[in-house]
Amino acid sequence: MTSKVIVHKNRTNVITVSMGIDVSADTITSEIRSEPDIESPLIATWDVSYKTNGSDGELILTLDDLETSQIRANSGYMDLKRIVNGEPFSVFDMALEVSFRGSVTA
Amino acid sequence: MSEINVISRTQQIIIDPVSRVVSVVNNPGKSSVPTTGIPVVSGLVHRGTVATSVSTNPNGINVLLDPTTGQVQKMGIDVEIVNTGATTYQMRVKQTGLYHVYGNIRAPGTAVSPGSLMGIRVNGLAVMRDTFDSVPYASAAVGGPLYLTRDDLLSLYAYTTGATFSLDPVAQTAIDPPSPILSAWRMSTVQLVA
Numbered sequence: 400m401t402s403k404v405i406v407h408k409n410r411t412n413v414i415t416v417s418m419g420i421d422v423s424a425d426t427i428t429s430e431i432r433s434e435p436d437i438e439s440p441l442i443a444t445w446d447v448s449y450k451t452n453g454s455d456g457e458l459i460l461t462l463d464d465l466e467t468s469q470i471r472a473n474s475g476y477m478d479l480k481r482i483v484n485g486e487p488f489s490v491f492d493m494a495l496e497v498s499f500r501g502s503v504t505a
Numbered sequence: 506m507s508e509i510n511v512i513s514r515t516q517q518i519i520i521d522p523v524s525r526v527v528s529v530v531n532n533p534g535k536s537s538v539p540t541t542g543i544p545v546v547s548g549l550v551h552r553g554t555v556a557t558s559v560s561t562n563p564n565g566i567n568v569l570l571d572p573t574t575g576q577v578q579k580m581g582i583d584v585e586i587v588n589t590g591a592t593t594y595q596m597r598v599k600q601t602g603l604y605h606v607y608g609n610i611r612a613p614g615t616a617v618s619p620g621s622l623m624g625i626r627v628n629g630l631a632v633m634r635d636t637f638d639s640v641p642y643a644s645a646a647v648g649g650p651l652y653l654t655r656d657d658l659l660s661l662y663a664y665t666t667g668a669t670f671s672l673d674p675v676a677q678t679a680i681d682p683p684s685p686i687l688s689a690w691r692m693s694t695v696q697l698v699a
Binding site: 404414416419455460492495 | 517520634
């Protein structure tokens with residue numbers, strides 16, 4: 400049932416994340432890299448915001464079109480980093496695959 | 506003549522609060538399709554009535570239905586109800602295809618802890634979910650299209666962040682349509698008949 404995350408180049412992309420836990424006191428970051436490895440080239444960085452205040456576990460990931468217009472890759476990987484009291488915790492068991500799709504209308 | 510299909514795609518990353526399994530779901534969200542009045546195309550659907558009891562446990566909420574009365578909301582000619590007398594409400598897909606699935610839990614007059622949620626799993630993966638509305642009339646519903654394959658197992662689940670979640674089975678029988686509901690219709694092949 401699980402699909403790849405789709406990112407459209409030259410467009411602003413928005414994805415919601417349901418964490419299922421209270422993350423209001425946490426710091427969440429997310430990046431897309433060419434390989435599921437922190438040493439691999441960085442492709443894009445999601446802007447992470449709360450849908451409300453984080454207590455409901457709902458997050459909004461946004462990639463601005465100015466950033467997606469710079470993407471040349473066709474695929475990549477992403478995950479989430481959750482920082483609690485200064486400690487970075489994993490959110491996913493493994494990185495999610497990302498597929499970049501081209502746009503036509505300039 | 507060619508036809509252009511416009512796909513309004515949204516995506517959501519859902520992390521199951523119990524299993525922590527991660528799913529990337531296309532076009533998630535609440536359904537605007539009501540529990541009755543599904544557009545008639547062809548085929549046959551039997552519509553049940555009332556779910557009579559529910560119970561809770563510390564790790565979540567297991568939905569119990571009463572199979573002896575036949576008062577089970579069961580729909581769909583291409584799914585079969587399984588395990589209705591046990592602690593979960595499940596349906597197994599008999600035929601591969603595109604389905605509209607719907608789940609609903611309502612708890613009139615019930616206080617629900619903030620963040621309590623319910624949803625539908627397919628083979629144990631949370632694919633749709635919703636948080637309960639605020640008190641005093643707590644309710645939550647999910648629904649939408651899913652492409653399911655033969656032997657996929659649908660299940661309704663609920664999860665509470667606190668101890669105040671309680672579904673009153675007596676109150677459940679007094680509302681129309683009753684709750685909890687888990688239903689699935691294979692698109693283009695079903696008709697609501699009762």
